[in-house]
Amino acid sequence: MSAVSDLTPQMRGYVGEFMDPDNLGWLPYIMYFHPVNFNSSIVSTDASGFRYTIARKKRYSATTLNRANAVRLLVGSSTVFGTGASSDRHTLASRLTENDLRPELWINFAGRAFNSTQELLLFELYRHQLPPIKEIVIFSGLNELVLSRLPSKLRGEHGGFFFSQNFFDRLTAKRMSAISAWFRKKPKEAGEVDVLSLEEQIAYTTGLTLRRLDSWQIFAQAMGARLTYVLQPLADWVRPCGSTEEQAIFRELDTHGSLRETYRDICSLATHEAYVKCLNEGINGKGVNFLDFTPVLAKAALPDQWLFVDRIHFTDEGSDVVAKLLLNELTQEHLS
Template identity: 50%
Template sequence: MSSRSRLTPQMTAYQEKFADSGDVRWLPYLMYFHPPGHRSDVVNTDESGFRYSEKNGQRLSLRSCESSEPVRLLAGSSTVFGIGASADRWTLASRLNENDTRSEPWLNFGGRSFNSTQELLLLVLNKHLLPPVDEIVLFSGFNNLGLARLPPSQRLEHGAFFNCGDFFNALKPAKANGLKGIGTKLFGSAPAAEAPLPTIGQQIEYATELTVRHLHIWHLIARELGAKLTYVLQPLSGWVRPEGCREEEALFSELDQLGRFTEVYGDILRKDVCLDYGQALRAGIEALGVRFINLSPVLSEALKPDQWLFVDRIHFTDDGHDFVSRLLLELLH
């Protein structure tokens, strides 16, 4: 049995409908989102595709909460969605509900594989459904940086999205026949680069500009809602510690054989990149009047050497979600 099957059997549930190889739901504007009304022992979504969070045994989502009762939003990409959690109650939003003494529930506002443009659009497209919001935490950062190395023809004005090369290629033969060619496979292998890879400094500069640009709009909406806004730079395994615990290293080794994460993103995993990226983000974000937290150095100080935090280099275990939620609440209060 592989390390991944033995240590993280829940990951097969994500492969079914919540991965590029699964049943990806195509949507206008957002590009893709989670299937609505999904039911399983691991992942459950509401009628719009938002994953449920849990509080005191009650399932909560944007579509199910009381319209008059205030909430807190945890927004971001796949880490917020909860890839790696063995059940809805173990996602970061649910653990915040479990560990937060305040009464307002946390809703899971994450979108798998989203960049900052998609995170913002998810808010804009669903703002009319929001109940009163006391607090918004945007827990993000890796995707913009990882996508910053794609060629300009794929980044365009608003940033690249995952597997956009396949999307653009699928549109090419469709020009003569409207959108008939859109059924072509949209999600798959990464496109070949058309230009030399930008330096890590250039990637940080690009990702920072894009993030701050979109966070400015988050700030305007949060101010209208009367909500406190915090941006949290999400941790990566290499940003927290150079070598993981025994379980993590076994998983990382197997995943590197299955995919190309280290080959494609290995330079991003360096701790100095975390510090440089965090410093650049902090300058731009705090200039907006928004609070900024770089979580990796905090985790690095608090984590024990044998503590198992990651199921892969981005996503958390159940205990990892709980541990991160406790640290995050200390920083937010």
Template identity: 40%
Template sequence: MKLHREALTPQMQEYDRFFDHGDMNYQPYLMYFHQQGFRSPTVNSDRSGFRLSVGPDGERASVAGHVPPGPVRLITGGSTALGIGATGDEHTLASLLWRRYAPSGPWLNFAGRCYNSTQELLLFTLYRHLLPEIDEIVIFSGLNNLTVGRLPEWQQGDHGAFWFCGEYFTAMDELRERNRKTSKVFGRRSDRARTSRVATFDDVRRDIGQVIDSAAELTLRHLETWRRLAGPNTRISYVLQPMFLWMGKSCSPEEKLLFEEIDRISKLGTWEELYGDISTPDVARRFAEALQAGCEKRHVRFHDLNPVAAATMTGNDWIFVDRAHYTDKGYDVVAGLLAETLGLS
């Protein structure tokens, strides 16, 4: 029997190919990025892995490809900013802003799938040299810092945990073992004690207040650096992304089928089991309050788009392909709200 995902959102199979771990674009410093030079009817990337955006006359642009004369504008963040769920490059937030809602200048897609705020900042640091003057940066993010903020304390380090960091720690432990020297003490080998580095669901951080505080602290620390790197003439806005459960939206018939199916076939567990404790409107509100206060001090504009989006959508509106990513209609609605809320033209 055909899955609802295949029938309702066939484009998601192209995203599966785009993010195939067997073809992962492993990167120094960033850990991973999108496939380079990927081509499909749904998603396309340039020589470095940045997704293409589409302008009013069909002009295509990307960070490591064709860059229109400056100044340019960037939208960055995680997979929702990247446009997972859109049926084509022209339906992402960057393209919709450029083509329809804020067409006075080109918008480039600067997002990275599964990126936390550390990786978002590093991406900008590593590829800023490819761009002309930048007059606007919109950071459309938030969910990833909270989700990886629940990972075990020993995975957090100085710069926060990141998606797939278990694979990193496993590989580094194997490398350490291969290079570890043993010594002989009075004719006996002395091996260093080995500790397990495999995280389990029991290791997840349960203090949600702590998760919110650490996610906000990390985000604001990186926004401070964004502000300094971008320069005084670049306007920076941080937008807390609308997420299905944060908005308190009721399910459309399509969303209900898709969500139930995703929970049923997930090998890791249901969304509620994995992320239920950070998916409430109250958590979004507390996180937004912490971010807003810090953004004001750093001269970064802040907007929580969840209540704004919730006020414009009904239960009959099919907005989400899963609880975090949008349909074409969802991206169109959110792009319009972004332009209106941020005063973009």
């Protein structure tokens, strides 16, 4: 019996055919993207690979919009993409649009497993197809922190990215390695620098994030758009013990070497506190709104409320709760 399979059967829709390397899109500069024109009961994408949003009796995506009407952009990686949602109706963008009284649609502008650089480059590649943008919300921060643990050889000057080993293998015509090999320990080569300490990882991650925010700010100011950076929550940061369903799922994931086991120090409250402090100090004064979403969700979450399908991605109810809380925070911040 599997808690993951029994409680979150929709997760099968995010692997298999959808993540088959032969179906992935390969974009210049970004490396990879979602399959195009993919359609299932769980997830569907447009001709460019963007996930569809379903809300207000409409179905739309980043490249299928009426360009006469202004929109609000939700940027991020797999959490924003909606991994864990049982259908396109239950992604954050869908729930934001459904719960927002303002006329603008929220656009799912996310890439699974993206880092901050890929999030920015995706916007640069497709901004010519977008309508006027009234607001940009970047809901991100975890992937960059996880990737900071890669050895220097894979981080390079501009930060690491997921599938990096697959990318280098393809360049040399090697067989694609398994996902688990991304962070597998390998013999240290001559001249290779050890992975960073946790303190160094936080500083390194923050530095990359601030560099990208500088660029986002230039775009936002040119478009007259409001820009907010939201540090996404991690289940362990939100509460020490989740719902009965979450506990069952996390126990099973931990037996397979999940994020909790591999990156236990990232899951700690001390890491969250240090990360927020570093981000807050760096973003302060840039003219970018910053929101740490963990305390917002922690305050609102009920003890028996099932919010996460794993430690990063939300259930359908979790997406709805987060969307309503985020809208409230954004509205209050705008009025203050």
